[in-house]
Amino acid sequence: MYSDLVMDHFRNPRNVGELADADGVGQVGNPVCGDVMKLMIKVKGDRIEDVKFQTFGCGAAIATSSMVTEMVVGKTLKEALAISNKAVAEALGGLPATKMHCSKLAADALHKAIEDYDAKAKAS
Amino acid sequence: MSKTIYMDHAATTPVNPQVVEAMLPFFSQRFGNPSSVYALAQDARGAVEEARQAVADILGCSEREVIFTSGGTESDNIAVKGAAYGSQKSGNHIITSAIEHHAVLETCQHLERAGFEVTYLPVDEHGLVGVGDVERAITDRTILITIMLANNEVGTIEPIAEIGQLVKEWSRSKKKIAFHTDAVQGAGALDIGVEGLGVDMLSLSAHKFYGPKGVGIFYLRRGTVFTPQQSGGSQEKNRRAGTENVPGIVGAAEALKKAAGGREAYAQHCQGLRDRLIRGVLDGIDGAFLTGHPTRRLPNNASFCFPGVEGESILLSLDFEGVAGSSGSACTSASLEPSHVMLAMGIPVEVAHSSLRFSLGTDNTEEEVDYVISILPGIVKRLRAMSPLAAER
Numbered sequence: 001m002y003s004d005l006v007m008d009h010f011r012n013p014r015n016v017g018e019l020a021d022a023d024g025v026g027q028v029g030n031p032v033c034g035d036v037m038k039l040m041i042k043v044k045g046d047r048i049e050d051v052k053f054q055t056f057g058c059g060a061a062i063a064t065s066s067m068v069t070e071m072v073v074g075k076t077l078k079e080a081l082a083i084s085n086k087a088v089a090e091a092l093g094g095l096p097a098t099k100m101h102c103s104k105l106a107a108d109a110l111h112k113a114i115e116d117y118d119a120k121a122k123a124s
Numbered sequence: 125m126s127k128t129i130y131m132d133h134a135a136t137t138p139v140n141p142q143v144v145e146a147m148l149p150f151f152s153q154r155f156g157n158p159s160s161v162y163a164l165a166q167d168a169r170g171a172v173e174e175a176r177q178a179v180a181d182i183l184g185c186s187e188r189e190v191i192f193t194s195g196g197t198e199s200d201n202i203a204v205k206g207a208a209y210g211s212q213k214s215g216n217h218i219i220t221s222a223i224e225h226h227a228v229l230e231t232c233q234h235l236e237r238a239g240f241e242v243t244y245l246p247v248d249e250h251g252l253v254g255v256g257d258v259e260r261a262i263t264d265r266t267i268l269i270t271i272m273l274a275n276n277e278v279g280t281i282e283p284i285a286e287i288g289q290l291v292k293e294w295s296r297s298k299k300k301i302a303f304h305t306d307a308v309q310g311a312g313a314l315d316i317g318v319e320g321l322g323v324d325m326l327s328l329s330a331h332k333f334y335g336p337k338g339v340g341i342f343y344l345r346r347g348t349v350f351t352p353q354q355s356g357g358s359q360e361k362n363r364r365a366g367t368e369n370v371p372g373i374v375g376a377a378e379a380l381k382k383a384a385g386g387r388e389a390y391a392q393h394c395q396g397l398r399d400r401l402i403r404g405v406l407d408g409i410d411g412a413f414l415t416g417h418p419t420r421r422l423p424n425n426a427s428f429c430f431p432g433v434e435g436e437s438i439l440l441s442l443d444f445e446g447v448a449g450s451s452g453s454a455c456t457s458a459s460l461e462p463s464h465v466m467l468a469m470g471i472p473v474e475v476a477h478s479s480l481r482f483s484l485g486t487d488n489t490e491e492e493v494d495y496v497i498s499i500l501p502g503i504v505k506r507l508r509a510m511s512p513l514a515a516e517r
Contacts, residue, residue, distance in 0.1 A: 002440075010440060016510050031474035031513060034434055034453060034462065038512035056511035058436035058453070 002059060003093035009063035014070050019052045024117025026109045035061040035102065039069070039109040043117055046076045053109070060099035064106035067092050077114055083107060129447045129492045133332075133424060134276050134309060134483035139375070140334040146378040147336065150371035158368050159359065168370045175377030182384045183326070183343055184317040191360045192373045193340035196308040196329030200227035202342060202353045202364070203325040204270055207302040208235050210349035211267035214299065219261045219269045221245045221253045221282075222468035228270055228306055229464070241265070250417040251280035251469050258287050262294060268302045273310035273321070277452050277465040277481060278416030279425025281314065288322020302348050308332055312383035313391050313423050324348040328380070330372070334486070335379030339372035394424035394484045397493050401426045401482060404497030409504050415466065415479060427481040429471060433507040435479050441503040447496055452479040 002010075022040035029036040035057030042050035051072055055065040068088050072080045085107040089095045095103055130138075156165035158172050173187070180187040193199045208218060220232050222244045232242045243261045247253055253271055262269075269291060274281045284305050291303040304325035307316050312333040318326055325348060328341040344350055344363065356365025383390070405428060406412055415427045430438065435453030442449055452463025453476075466476035482496070 007440070010437075011444060013510065027512065031477075034474075034477040036512055054510060054512035056432070056513045057434050059440045061434070062437060062510065 001096050002063075005093045006060065006063040006095065009066040009092065010059045013053075013062055013066040015052050015066065015073075016054065017052045018054065019050060022052075022113075023120065024113040024115075026112025026114070026116055028108045028112055029057070029061075029105050031056065034058065035105060037061065037065050037105050037109040039065070039106075039113045041072070041113045041117060043077065046078070048072050048075055048077065048080055057102065057105075058099070060095055060102040061105065063092060064088050064095070064103045065109070068106040068110050072110060077117070081111060081114055083110060127446065129488075129495065131482040131484060131488060131492075131496070132448045132450050133485035134279075134422075134481065135450055136331045136337065137334045137485055138487075139331075139336055140379060140382060143335055143375045143378045143382070147371040147375040150374055155370075158370065159357065168368075172368050172370055172373050175373045178377040178381055179341055182316070182380055184319050185343060186346065188361065189344055189346055191342040191344055191364050192368060192376070193342050193364060194338055194369070195340040196225075196306070196327055196332070197227040197340075199327030199329070199340040199342040200225065200270075200306050200308075201231050202350075203304040203327055203344075204228060204231045204268065205235065205353050206344075206350040207268045207304065207325065207348065208240055209353075210351040211302065215265040215267040216240045217263055217265040217267060218242045219245065219258060219266060219271075221247060221271050223247050223251055223253075223275055223277075223280075223465045224270070224272055225276055225306055225308065228272070232270075245271075247280075247468050249470050250420070251275050251278045251415075251465065252417060252420070253282050253287075255283050255286045255290060259290055262301070264299060266299075266301050268304065270304040270306070273305045273307040273314060273316070273326075274422050275416065275465060276309045277463055277479075278427045278469070279309075279422035279483075280417040281310075281420045281422065284321045284323065292322055300349075309422060311380065312387065313394070315387075318343055318345070330376035330379055333379050333383040336372050336375040339369055339376040341376060341380070390486060391423040393486065394488075397484045397488055397490065398424060398426050400490065401484070401493045401496065404493070405500060408497060408501040412504075415469065415471070422483075424484040425481065426484070427479065429466070429475050430478045430480065430504050431475050432511060432513055433478050433504055435477060437507050438478075438480050438500075438503055441507070442496075442499070445499050445503075447499070450481045450483070452481070453477045 019040035023043045024041045027038040038054045051069045053065040085104040089103040156168040158169035176187045176190045302324045305323045306327045308329045324345040326343040330339040331337040354365045435451030462476035
């Protein structure tokens with residue numbers, strides 16, 4: 001049901017862990033729904049310098065989290081904001097229809113982390 | 125991957141090679157249609173009737189009370205719909221439990237839309253239906269009670285004989301109520317004699333006891349009001365239209381004979397492995413707990429929850445190590461809702477997502493159980509370490 005790439009990202013997730021000094025944090029999902037994603041970014045200038053994630057969820061949730069972190073490293077905030085859930089799913093070689101909401105969560109977590117960074121930047 | 129360690133026998137079982145052997149002649153040599161008149165056809169008719177008698181002997185009923193179907197789902201469908209539509213004049217109330225298989229639950233919901241009233245009995249934290257609850261739910265409009273013999277997810281064995289006794293007394297003193305049990309998970313491990321259980325209808329599925337897929341058995345006690353649900357020819361004494369699946373029926377009967385003959389040895393083998401697996405898993409993993417009844421459970425069912433991890437992630441990780449199991453997590457279904465069985469037992473939604481079921485079988489060994497016990501803690505630990513929730517707990 002999953003592509004080899006999804007299985008690879010599930011088995012060897014990239015950028016998993018915590019960023020102690022994150023500039024922006026986005027957490028989405030709900031344990032009641034069975035998946036929670038937390039994405040942390042470190043920003044330098046207008047570029048995402050480092051990113052880490054933590055995910056509670058199914059194989060697709062973990063793989064999409066991993067993929068989205070790979071996609072954003074080195075990107076400008078503007079480029080990162082343009083990453084859609086569809087793009088995440090496509091980068092993984094597609095997802096089963098019932099798992100598309102996982103790719104939405106991954107994109108949402110990224111966008112929320114950037115919003116959080118923007119809000120903090122404005123406040124300081 | 126070398127050899128799969130298969131621990132999902134509640135999903136399906138491999139067909140016993142001797143059963144395959146018994147089925148083979150009926151595909152291309154003895155292929156006649158049992159409804160035709162010539163010798164080739166009558167040979168197939170003979171095989172079907174022999175199979176029917178063998179099933180009747182095991183169920184302890186008359187061969188006229190055995191109907192072959194396409195599987196457990198069809199048997200459940202025709203039991204519930206057949207009895208409900210057949211008894212419409214005397215009432216419209218059906219009693220079932222909240223933890224039935226979807227084949228029964230969805231059929232009940234279909235009947236609700238058609239104007240029937242359905243009571244979904246709650247279960248206790250072990251998944252047990254209360255006999256007192258059944259009694260209290262009965263009204264003078266009740267026409268059908270359908271409760272499973274054993275639950276497919278957590279293995280809890282329901283008090284069918286006690287409910288059967290209750291229904292019998294009610295039917296004798298007040299008004300006839302039909303009693304059906306979905307025994308799909310029970311065959312091979314439990315006594316499925318229909319007199320002991322006190323049921324009017326019973327559903328079985330051959331592929332759950334080392335028989336072929338696509339064949340079901342439906343027991344219908346003589347005198348039970350029943351409206352056929354499939355229109356067509358007069359097969360199965362006008363109760364189930366359609367040309368008989370002759371090889372499948374021969375295989376189902378052969379498999380059931382083997383299951384009945386080896387029942388005690390099978391139960392003992394599985395139970396030893398089950399208890400070893402339960403002990404090993406609970407000892408090795410923090411926070412893990414057994415779901416279902418601690419003792420009143422199928423001898424081959426070991427089901428757990430591992431709070432803080434999602435079931436499908438565990439299944440995929442086990443699959444990498446060559447182990448096949450099952451989960452009631454939302455992510456293993458299309459519905460995005462976790463198992464209705466876990467929720468009915470009062471397990472919180474977020475914990476229900478972490479369920480995992482191993483169901484053992486004839487070929488499983490102690491070595492395989494020990495292997496699973498050795499890898500599972502690492503899998504749970506890795507997934508918990510990846511979760512943002514673990515730190516918050």
